[in-house]
Ligand SMILES: Cc1ncc(C[n+]2csc(CCOP(=O)(O)OP(=O)(O)O)c2C)c(N)n1
């Protein structure tokens with residue numbers, strides 16, 4: 001296999017590395033080497049991980065955390081702290097080293113030694129919730145930088161509400177080549193530029209290396225022109241020169257635009273043979289290379305130990321913000337906005353917010369509107385928006401279809417952040433990540449809007465929302481073949497099943513106006529994960545006959561029981577519930593008594609007690625009806641049930657014709673019941 005043997009090539013990075021290592025060492029250089037040494041040791045001990053990125057970005061991170069980043073290690077959740085997002089999450093040891101060195105509780109040397117081990121806060125990639133200093137979960141490239149755009153936007157929105165004396169902080173991101181290659185970074189950066197999020201700074205680790213080797217293999221963007229075109233300021237610096245780093249960071253703090261600083265770095269700086277190569281990206285250096293790196297860096301301390309004088313200097317960096325935090329606490333104490341600020345930051349809903357929803361439900365009960373669930377959602381928003389000032393809406397260019405905008409919200413724009421509605425543009429992925437960032441920032445509850453089928457364009461960010469348990473609400477309309485003429489590209493088939501498969505997501509598919517109000521209520525109340533409201537384009541009748549209880553809170557319930565012993569149970573969601581009700585009436589006329597169960601939220605139904613679920617589902621034959629693929633319905637139907645739904649993509653036609661064409665009709669349901677009963 002000689003042909004496959006790679007020729008021994010020169011490593012061009014080594015000459016630059018030699019020049020960098022020959023520079024007179026500065027205090028910052030020594031501090032940065034503590035990061036490098038910890039990254040080397042932790043990855044060696046775990047026998048896996050990514051040493052190259054922390055070694056390459058250590059100098060930039062040191063300057064940032066010791067001079068610019070506003071934080072106080074004594075209170076990592078201080079609301080007015082700067083947000084730091086390590087978008088290149090594979091370089092997680094950089095963040096853990098920074099948290100340890102700056103003296104954060106809960107990230108001691110023991111935790112660093114447990115890098116990548118079960119229950120360690122120093123997990124393979126940064127995980128939100130594992131340590132209070134971790135602002136979001138990163139790892140899927142592009143997500144971090146896009147989440148950070150949402151955080152920077154949240155800062156502007158809250159500053160417009162509470163004033164600069166309470167809200168005045170920056171958002172810092174470290175992003176890699178991979179982050180900027182990913183499509184989502186384009187959406188997010190364009191949005192940030194458009195909105196002029198000038199307190200957002202991306203420190204781009206431009207090491208020209210990714211896993212396959214030199215980024216030139218696949219990547220020839222002019223990053224400066226690209227970001228300039230979005231409306232960003234950009235700078236290029238030697239990422240190992242403290243003076244250039246400091247000057248660029250200082251520039252960023254004065255910039256009137258979001259700023260990208262392209263830091264020319266050497267991945268794995270210090271490694272004697274592997275520096276500047278993909279070999280340092282994602283595996284332990286190995287004993288010999290690790291020892292060589294430490295020697296080259298002049299690092300003599302034993303593994304996992306940092307000399308006292310360096311640790312002291314780092315701890316000073318960690319408490320640098322203490323005075324600023326105390327001054328802020330004083331301002332908060334004297335602010336007449338304090339109760340409201342503390343309320344929203346704690347994620348506590350206003351008193352009486354749900355009274356408006358209760359009134360709306362009663363109104364729906366009295367008037368029994370026949371409207372699309374997207375319309376009843378808008379009616380819900382008309383009462384929720386005034387009742388919950390922290391609610392921030394938006395849509396990916398489908399405002400008039402999603403019906404996500406209601407009177408009085410005001411538009412968010414570059415010059416005006418007092419509004420409550422964000423025109424995200426046609427950027428579903430970026431919108432979803434931004435919404436995660438808004439939620440993770442705290443103080444606001446974001447909802448988004450698009451067509452349900454385009455959750456395909458949102459999914460990686462929905463997943464980050466689910467992993468981080470972000471309080472985000474997605475308004476997803478045009479939820480089935482019921483959207484009609486737009487045809488199969490716009491008709492979701494597999495989406496319900498695929499999203500129901502995602503942990504921690506609540507997928508709601510309400511059947512009428514009252515269920516919509518109930519689901520909105522649940523989504524607003526739920527603060528431990530995202531909710532999806534899956535809504536129709538077409539009108540549906542109001543079927544509910546009482547509003548005393550929030551029936552959707554149990555996930556599923558008997559909407560109409562059989563008149564007499566149950567011959568069968570029809571189980572449906574959303575628009576198919578009224579079709580099931582028609583089938584029930586038709587069967588009843590023949591003396592076949594069936595019950596109709598509405599199952600708007602599988603996740604909530606699943607956690608009800610066995611007896612409740614058994615009573616709802618009954619022991620009679622079960623027929624499931626949903627204008628979507630049947631994957632997953634076995635859970636409720638058992639092996640003996642019948643599913644009526646879709647087995648292929650849809651088609652373009654008026655929706656009534658499509659329902660008949662695909663056999664999702666009261667007649668088809670009644671026929672299935674008769675057949676089942678033999
Ligand atoms: C969306 C996504 N695709 C692929 C990966 C796997 N992956 C991890 S890092 C990386 C690229 C590494 O290059 P770069 O981003 O420049 O990081 P560096 O090696 O310079 O630290 C890839 C493809 C990922 N984490 N996320």
Ligand SMILES: [Mg+2]
Pocket residue numbers: 176177178205206207208209210
């Ligand atoms: Mg790279």
